[in-house]
Amino acid sequence: MAIIIDLDVMLAKRKMSLTELSEEVGITISNLSILKTGKAKAIRFSTLEVICKVLNCQPGDILRYEGDES
DSSP states (O other): OEEEEOHHHHHHHTTOOHHHHHHHHTOOHHHHHHHHTTOOSOOOHHHHHHHHHHHTOOHHHHEEEEOOOO
């Protein structure tokens, strides 16, 4: 079971690079990269809010839950 981060999918849909997103939201590329690769253990609502605002999307477009198939 895990929370999957689909930030790369939304970036592709918006034709935006991680660098551009970093500049728009004011978060370092390294922190966004940690989030994008799924290595982050947490995300602040304020961070999620600004990412969604810049990408014009909903939190569910970036985050999804993947449970056990059993």
